[in-house]
Amino acid sequence: MSPEVRCTPGDLRTPRDAVAHRLSHKLRNIVNEAGGTSEDYRINVHGKPQTFFRGTEAPSTKRPKHKPRCVKSGQRGRRRMKANDRERHRMHNLNSALDALRSILPALPEDAKMTKIETLRFAYNYIWALTQTLRMCDQRAYGEDQLLVESFPRSPSSVLSADWESSSPVESGYVTSADFEPRYSYTSVDEINSKIFTRNESTIPIAFYFKSLCVENDLRNN
DNA sequence: TAGGCCATCTGGTCCT
DNA sequence: AGGACCAGATGGCCTA
Numbered sequence: 001m002s003p004e005v006r007c008t009p010g011d012l013r014t015p016r017d018a019v020a021h022r023l024s025h026k027l028r029n030i031v032n033e034a035g036g037t038s039e040d041y042r043i044n045v046h047g048k049p050q051t052f053f054r055g056t057e058a059p060s061t062k063r064p065k066h067k068p069r070c071v072k073s074g075q076r077g078r079r080r081m082k083a084n085d086r087e088r089h090r091m092h093n094l095n096s097a098l099d100a101l102r103s104i105l106p107a108l109p110e111d112a113k114m115t116k117i118e119t120l121r122f123a124y125n126y127i128w129a130l131t132q133t134l135r136m137c138d139q140r141a142y143g144e145d146q147l148l149v150e151s152f153p154r155s156p157s158s159v160l161s162a163d164w165e166s167s168s169p170v171e172s173g174y175v176t177s178a179d180f181e182p183r184y185s186y187t188s189v190d191e192i193n194s195k196i197f198t199r200n201e202s203t204i205p206i207a208f209y210f211k212s213l214c215v216e217n218d219l220r221n222n
Numbered sequence: 223t224a225g226g227c228c229a230t231c232t233g234g235t236c237c238t
Numbered sequence: 239a240g241g242a243c244c245a246g247a248t249g250g251c252c253t254a
Contacts, residue, residue: 084231115227
């Protein structure tokens with residue numbers, strides 16, 4: 001597999017994967033209904049029998065969630081266990097990074113924890129909103145007192161790559177516009193201010209915040 | 223109960 | 239050779 005190959009959010013679960021997963025759930029139900037023992041056999045997607053443990057014997061939190069599918073001994077087994085450890089650590093780091101990203105995003109009204117894909121999509125939209133606010137701030141700083149409502153760019157999902165900034169993820173090919181349906185589709189900056197930048201029950205107007213930063217910056221430069 | 227989300231295991235590929 | 243990264247497979251938990 002080449003590192004250049006990137007998956008889109010839609011690829012996170014392939015159809016085949018989904019089918020296998022559904023089949024897996026179905027088989028579990030069949031076995032449960034048939035009164036299987038604590039350890040039963042099922043046919044995996046490769047057509048090979050495989051042991052599994054029923055949900056009624058869910059491992060405690062102390063026990064590892066997953067049993068190794070094949071216990072290997074010798075150097076190969078040790079290498080595999082080390083690789084598993086590294087992989088676990090790598091995924092934990094990835095999750096920590098996602099948590100850090102969640103923590104700086106505006107809290108959702110219902111305060112529910114966003115899923116991974118929601119976090120990424122929301123961050124994408126949020127950055128877009130902040131970028132537009134900065135752009136507005138720039139224009140105001142240069143004497144354009146008119147609100148940008150008329151010229152306010154379209155939401156990321158409807159932007160063609162040609163219209164988008166050169167650094168746009170859409171243009172870079174890492175995502176397609178269809179992958180990022182905007183959580184919000186605003187028509188004005190005020191709407192963004194009131195809905196997207198809410199934290200701790202208080203609404204902070206982004207535009208004013210950034211405007212003050214611009215003014216500070218101007219004063220420093222003058 | 224089906225389906226979504228997640229953690230983990232695993233083997234393949236690329237890089238250092 | 240060993241580590242990093244990736245994607246497929248799998249099982250557990252949760253919810254509508």
